[in-house]
Amino acid sequence: MTTQIGILVIGNEILDGIVLDTNSQWLINQLKALNFQVSEKMTVRDEIQVISKALRRMLLAGANLIFTTGGLGPTHDDKTLAGVAMAFELPVELNDKALTIVTRQYTEMHQRGVIETGEITEPRRKMAILPKGARPLDNRVGGAPGVVLDVEGAQIICLPGVPGELMWIFDNQLLALLKGMIEGVFAEEVIYLPLRDESTLAPIIDEVMQDVPGVYIKSMVKPYGESGIRLWVSSSGQSQTEVEERVHRVANLLVRRCEEQLPQG
């Protein structure tokens, strides 16, 4: 079955113009590197019924892999999981694994002195209440676990709206799952470069992408707050050897050109 992907962006802050949604573009580019195309995106308000209907509408339009972003936090306006539960007529229940994640995160934040108490208050406990049958995705950046639910022949993946948390969960908890869904073969190499300025890298990336077609290069500055730049070089096709060779060639080319042309810092 072909994967048909929808992204459901949830949050009044987007539809009220307060926040510019950049999460979905980031997601789209990561998915593109895995050879997936996104069919449509919807953006809706923080209302349980509205979220539920949006999910039903996306399924009806043929989506079988839906990413939601936002609405997993502790406050009253975080309603994504209640919306997912309503869409599939599932009860919600406290998920032990999710509670372990939430507890660990707040304990650690308390130990680091970021928050006053590590106690699992009602708002924090709320983040571990998932639709029945869903499983949590670890989150080591913030407090809200991601969520995966397999239901009605579709997969629903709920990610937090805070960009760093969404990115961490995607890179560390979802890549393996998504790689298993790729049609054809796929290869990727990650390169770290001790550079400060992404803009000096842009023409080198453009050059290399022109020299070796069929390769996707994604760059990110300080992806998780670290200094430097991280590059993801990926490609897909029919032959594993060919794809791996192509990715490796481009990775080497990038490192060499950067060493030749850029000051290290």
Added chain:
Amino acid sequence: MTTQIGILVIGNEILDGIVLDTNSQWLINQLKALNFQVSEKMTVRDEIQVISKALRRMLLAGANLIFTTGGLGPTHDDKTLAGVAMAFELPVELNDKALTIVTRQYTEMHQRGVIETGEITEPRRKMAILPKGARPLDNRVGGAPGVVLDVEGAQIICLPGVPGELMWIFDNQLLALLKGMIEGVFAEEVIYLPLRDESTLAPIIDEVMQDVPGVYIKSMVKPYGESGIRLWVSSSGQSQTEVEERVHRVANLLVRRCEEQLPQG
């Protein structure tokens, strides 16, 4: 009848991660200033049937004012008007007023030396072919007229995807129309709190929202990369004084309760 607004963003460049959609945020903020709230946003690919279906889905969800952005240009992948025509089973026809706009724009661009010829070629003429019953909106920035269509009790407003053209048409051709549609008045205050943990704030927000009905409170952590939390307090109604007073009272209440109950950090 209440105005229920949907925004339909049309363009593969958005769903392929090449372009970040900033048009819809701009539109949302302009509409907000006029006391309109946007209910939902959809982003779809450049396919006639997909555009048509998205419009039908938005109408079904209750939208009676739909803005589309993108897909009005001269190239083969500009399919918005064909999608609108299909959604409402309308024939398309050359619109004389639209052709006058297109002709004037290309003549002027030619005179300014921006383009080689001002001739109305087939691709340029295409921009003046509108769904039957639609009327063009003047565009003095680029070549593609905007389009307004009143149909099935709804109003469809098609704007170009080039930000400068979209903005010009909105400000110069739509403001009068939209101001005539405003219901009631609107007020908003933004509060900044030097807190680190959103979860401790949740019960205070709930309490205040219960104490003063008719007010919406939205919280966000580190909204502009700054530390702390930002709160948006808004309300709408019939009397400007009453609405402003209500928002101001809640803003003060929130600040006071946070100062009383939460450690500052």
